[in-house]
Amino acid sequence: MCFNIFRNIQTMLTELQWLSYASIHRYASEILVANEFHNHNFTCSASEATPCRYYTGDEYLKDYFPDAVNNKKLNLGILASFMAFFTTLTILTFKIRGIPNLN
Numbered sequence: 001m002c003f004n005i006f007r008n009i010q011t012m013l014t015e016l017q018w019l020s021y022a023s024i025h026r027y028a029s030e031i032l033v034a035n036e037f038h039n040h041n042f043t044c045s046a047s048e049a050t051p052c053r054y055y056t057g058d059e060y061l062k063d064y065f066p067d068a069v070n071n072k073k074l075n076l077g078i079l080a081s082f083m084a085f086f087t088t089l090t091i092l093t094f095k096i097r098g099i100p101n102l103n
Contacts, residue, residue, distance in 0.1 A: 024082050027075040034068035037061050 009020050020026045037057030044052035054060045061068055093099075 024079065027078045027082075030065055030068040031072055031075050031079075033061065033065050034072055038069050 009017055009026075012020070037060055040057030042052060042055055042057070044055070054063075
């Protein structure tokens with residue numbers, strides 16, 4: 001039995017699609033696939049039982065991550081913002097609760 005634990009944003013319920021903007025994984029995965037698939041050519045042999053669906057990584061990106069290559073810098077900035085937000089939140093939580101430093 002095969003479970004699909006990842007959902008494409010286009011296949012999610014439209015009421016829940018906005019939740020993906022609050023996920024770190026959205027931005028990190030776009031950077032990863034843009035880095036790995038951009039300008040990549042796939043080789044398929046004629047002896048394989050299933051034919052190639054994509055011959056280049058850019059075709060795959062066009063179908064599943066259409067703006068990933070153009071949004072690399074934006075996604076990195078958003079990830080840096082997440083990091084700054086969570087670091088600040090952690091420091092504030094330690095100060096409010098009175099937890100001493102670990103030094």
